[in-house]
Amino acid sequence: MIDTNALRQKIIDLAISGKLTEQFPEDGDAHELFNQIQEEKKKLVKEGKIKRQKKLPPVEEEEWPFKIPENWMWVHLGDLFDHNTGKALNSTNQEGNLYDYITTSNVYWDHFELKGLKQMRFTDNELDKCTVTKGDLLICEGGDIGRSAIWPYDFDMRIQNHLHRLRKLLPSLNTKFYYFIMWFYKQNNMISGRGIGLQGFSSRRVHSLVVPLPPLAEQKRIVEIIEQFEPLLNQIDDAQSRYSEDTEILKQKILDLAVRGKLVPQDPSDEPASVLLEKIVEEKKKLIKEGKIKKQKKLPPITEDEIPFEIPESWEWVHFSDLFSLSNGVASRGTVGGELHPVLRLADLTSGQINTESVRNIALSEKEFNTHTISEGDLVFIRVNGSREKVANAFLYTGEQDISYCDHLFCGHKVSSLFDSVYIMYIYHSNMVRVQVEPEIKTTAGQNTINQKSMGKIIIPLPPLAEQKRIVARLDELYGILQV
Missing domain, CATH: 3.90.220.20 (DNA methylase specificity domains)
Incomplete structure (x- = not known):
């Protein structure tokens, strides 16, 4: 470009x-x-x-x-x-x-x-x-x-x-x-x-x-x-604008293949997602027992009516809350008498990425910081925004330093290391997810919001871990070509 x-x-x-x-x-x-x-x-x-x-x-x-x-x-x-x-x-x-x-x-x-x-x-x-x-x-x-x-x-x-x-x-x-x-x-x-x-x-x-x-x-x-x-x-701008629109359409077509299990071949030797999910459930129970995440109300099983399309036999449909523990952020005004800690804001989410260099320090109590901390592999979501299109947008945190986040954001805390957060982030930008998000967005006084319950019940397809990684590698490759 x-x-x-x-x-x-x-x-x-x-x-x-x-x-x-x-x-x-x-x-x-x-x-x-x-x-x-x-x-x-x-x-x-x-x-x-x-x-x-x-x-x-x-x-x-x-x-x-x-x-x-x-x-x-x-x-x-x-x-x-x-x-x-x-x-x-x-x-x-x-x-x-x-x-x-x-x-x-x-x-x-x-x-x-x-x-x-x-x-x-x-x-x-x-x-x-x-x-x-x-x-x-x-x-x-x-x-x-x-x-x-x-x-x-x-x-x-x-x-x-x-x-x-x-x-x-x-x-x-x-x-x-x-x-x-x-x-x-x-x-x-x-x-x-x-x-x-x-x-x-x-x-x-x-x-x-x-x-x-x-x-x-x-x-x-x-x-x-x-x-x-x-x-x-101006001609170059117009041509590039048309190319960008065509590129977004093409990206969605590629994502559609990915979420349906048609982007990369299945390998019979992969451990099926059903077994993977059982292990994730056990890890989640352990974190709840240790007090690291809160116990959440269990959602009913996903029904046939909720499933939008068929996926490979080795895959499973899961709720987002099966993989992530959701929590709101801290008030951006901070806490009197607290110590300075880095706090992620809406302004730090740019061009689809988290800009850690612009993150500011805000006074927080140790309890606030420890209970509202983003760690590597967690996903950050926009909870409230004037733009409806930006609500529920997903950002992957890849930094090594623990940081907190403001109350305009959600954090999806990863409950297990047995799935690929990059795969989830890609899938979250698909039309399949956006169709589920749209009816859940509420508008009040010009601000658009989505709550934890609505986010948690969104369903996504979960492939075997090895296939998740193959899908991510293929998406990285194809998206890299489109950016040239």
Whole structure:
């Protein structure tokens, strides 16, 4: 798969550092352009069209984020644009007329979503400051900090105070060039929010952002070249999106073969799953007796009506609770006076894996930690989430360090070493399991949840242990090919 985002970054990196275009003497020098912009700025201030802003000092060499050609110049963004923010939404301010307005939720990278616009009152003085017109660059102060787009419409619009409006001081300045700079800076963590609690990209920081200034002709050439790449990159994105959809369909077909016992051949010499299950039951009883897991209410035998399809004779249908002991996690706020322990959160479950590097420490009592601990081979499930599709998603813990987990998650504690957790995780991503999960999900106040009882009664096919391992090896091989 081609990483088009990385490719875009490389193209724009070369472009905004002057390595994608040739410099021509006839383009002139950016210092001349800068002086021209400052003269225009003084004129606009004198005419009362813009407000005088505090002059920023020249950009020092230690502030340069990368090298640029000799005929370019490092400047502050506020040197090039007249900068304003919008109006704060205030229910007590009822002066002026009602107008539509946009906020950060309407601004996306290089485009706007204008459905369901709200209104608030603006006085004539506020309209002058808070109105955007065609060609203005808008930058988000909050939300996805730094997200930017150029207003492309022939009609004007008002903005709320969490948006910055940048209007070029010189008509010939290329605003799209500075849109690309904002995108590149954001992708490379060169802009971010500051502050305690809600973070924001303040007016001072926007105004003082250090940016390159090429001659006008080169700005135009740079933008033209970047835009020539965009259709090709979009075509690659579309093709890869279609490939991803086809790949997911193919994965499900492969999983369907696996759960039916048709992915790898059966070996008559394998110990049948019925014998394996008897051993697992004995190990589970031992763990209950030792107080390591709680005794759970025994589920009734699986009936013929519950079985969705036939499986090989050497396999057995089992409940999930036959293999795992389920338990909720600890409150993410922690315990006063407890010791610090690593606690897994929803944010640590990314791209189908558990990211142990991002796990945070939370104060817990020893009892809480010991009774809510994930060990190697256990499965972690999402118990509650705003996205219905994510509820009951399975993640295998392969780390060696014992960690705890928050109350947005379930843990399936493995009750025996006589089955392969990787096999169970694969099977849990099959449509066969999802069909059982869907009716068990409850939705309240926008949150989707599933409880332990519902999880425990889900039925899955259990092959002999040797065949489980052969299935896992084959799935690893086929999935590896699909990822190429």
